Amino acid sequence: MELTHLEKRLLNDFQRDLPLSQRPYADMAEQLGVSEQEVIDTLERLRERGVVSRVGAVFRPHSVGVSTLAAMAVPEAELERVAEAITAYPHVNHNYEREHEYNLWFVVTAKDESELCGVLEDMERSTGLSVLALPLLEDYHIDLGFDLQWT
Incomplete structure (x- = not known):
């Protein structure tokens, strides 16, 4: 499966330390030099292709629920x-x-x-x-x- 430069950066650079803010995708976009919508669309395409199943925080067990x-x-x-x-x-x-x-x-x-x-x-x-x-x-x-x- 061929991946674009942006897809590779999203997969590699944000495995940890996802921005904790009101608009994390905008923060990611700023770091990558692309638009917030481009980050959102690219992550959705990766999900649709089965490359990722989920993007989000992982909380310490039993700290929330x-x-x-x-x-x-x-x-x-x-x-x-x-x-x-x-x-x-x-x-x-x-x-x-x-x-x-x-x-x-x-x-x-x-x-x-x-x-x-x-x-x-x-x-x-x-x-x-x-x-x-x-x-x-x-x-x-x-x-x-x-x-x-x-x-």
Whole structure:
């Protein structure tokens, strides 16, 4: 997949330290020498192409609302369908496949424990599969950003 210079800069330069302001895309645009609308349109195109799934802040667990890591054991033939159903929940900020009996993993966030339990129960009802909730016991910070090398 060919990426433009602007796409590469957006993907590399804003993995962390996204501007915390009323108009973060305008701040990004100023740093990149383009218009705010160009930043917004480019990020939308990257999302539509599946290059990014989300742009936004990541908060320390339980500092705003509640969350849990969750996993499901999904039959291989159903994995794509179930992953799409889980991704459709606005409470899910990412999910991924793992090579394990529990092969679909995701993080669920909610405003409080009651809502979180309701979302997990709804996921079980809608998919017909059990959800294993793995709540955070100890907090570790892992920086997932890295400099992208373009060849």
